[in-house]
Amino acid sequence: MSRAQSQQHPVAARRKALGWSQDDLSLRAGVPRSSVSAIEAGRLTPSVTAALAVAQALECSVEELFGPGDKKAGTEWSWAWRPQADSGRYWEAEVGGCKWLYPVETLPGSAWAHDGLCREKVLHERSDWEPKQTLVLAGCDPAAGLLAAEYAAASGFRLLAFPRGGGAALELLERGLVHVAALHRSTVEQPDRNAETVRERLGGGYRLLRSADWEEGIALPAQDHTRSIAACARQVRHWAMREPGSAARECLDELLGKPHASKRILLSHQAVVEAVRGGWAEAGVCVRLCAEDAGLHFLSVRNESLDLCFSAAMERDPRIQALIRLLRSRAHRRLIDELPGYDASHTGDLITV
Structure with missing residues (x-):
């Protein structure tokens, strides 16, 4: 051998x-x-x-x-990603047969109390939530907090929705650290891009569950009355930049004709809006929902499909089944249709990669 x-x-x-x-x-x-x-x-x-x-x-x-000498299964825990400090609050969830600890972050619309506290590598549990009662999602949908609230009310499970761009979300899914990764590369002109991206990054054996279709475009200050996308591409000097690998960054690079570097990288649609509203950026690419809620001027660039990707092996997991039922419910689809720039015509559709 x-x-x-x-x-x-x-x-x-x-x-x-x-x-x-x-x-x-x-x-x-x-x-x-x-x-x-x-x-x-x-x-x-x-x-x-x-x-x-x-x-x-x-x-x-x-x-x-x-082997008989291995550590007993089910007794080990690990951080899903490194916390900012040696001591801090955490949530916990079971993903892929392993219990992971997630450093507490400010999540969109989240009201979940922490599950415990880590002090000097000693865990102090405080929550009644079982690890298998939590679904972990990574994605950049600004309405993820609304989804989490509806999911908990309808299923009795908990949804932790960590803000991540599509590329980062798929990486976490590939590493077995989240159950679901959201991506929105598919457009009207290229409707299969989400599936192609998953196939290239992860291979086969995955499902895509449609969350919504939405408008992505350019957010400008409220007093800016520019009507032309081409004029924005020519005139704006200071853009709010999303991270490389995100669909919003890809959209901006296409508008400008080439990739642009920036010392400041923003990690969410909401952060782009705050940069424009705060005045340190002249414009940025985000979804219509964030721009309108902030009272900004918005120029639509393209319609995209937001899909939730998960392993085919997880399809019968009760947490995934609860998510599918929610997205297919009439009440949820009606709610999504009422959000600015969102379209629920295909919400709940499921395809195999």
Whole structure:
């Protein structure tokens, strides 16, 4: 046996011996592909449930795959991403068979109390929420707080919606740190771009659930009466810049004809609006909802489709099923249609990548 083979995780060795891809094992075990990848790379110690599912799919024992000397599944916790300080508040959730701790952030419309406090690497639990009662989403929908409130009322589950651009959200999904990643690269002219992006970044075995269609465009000061997109591209010198990898940044780069660098990077549509309203930027790309709520002038550039991406292995998870039911409900679709620039005609549509 070669050195490379001897260093393989037993799960990877058994999977390859059967001629399976990670997608194959993911579907057979009902575990997200990102979790399979993390287990094989040694980045994730699976829960008891996930370990049994993988072992059953591979037709061998848990001990053969994970060894009797491994840390007991279900007893380990890890930070989903590094907190700003050694001590602080956190939320917790189960993703891919692992319990993750999420540093508390200011989330859109969120009223969730923290689940505990970490002091000098010691956890002090305080919440009655079970990790499997929480759905974790990463995306840049400014109406995510509204979705979280409706989701909790309709399902009894909790939704943590972390503000992230589409590229960053897909990276978190790939690493098995969130259940759902939102992206909005599809346009009327290129309706399959969301699916193509997921396929390029993550491969197959994913679902796209339509959240809404919306207008993206240029936010300008209220007193600015510019009517031409081309005039904005020529005249504006100081733009509010979103991060590279976000659809809003891609839209701006296309308007300007080339990528532009900036020392200040903004991480949300709302931050773009605040920059324009505060006067340190002349204009920025965001969705109509944020611009109108802030009383800014808005020039529509394109219509986009906002899709929620999740692993096919998660489709029967009660948390995902509750999300699908909510988006397909008449009351939710009516509410989305009433938001400026939003269209719920295809909300709840589900496609396979």
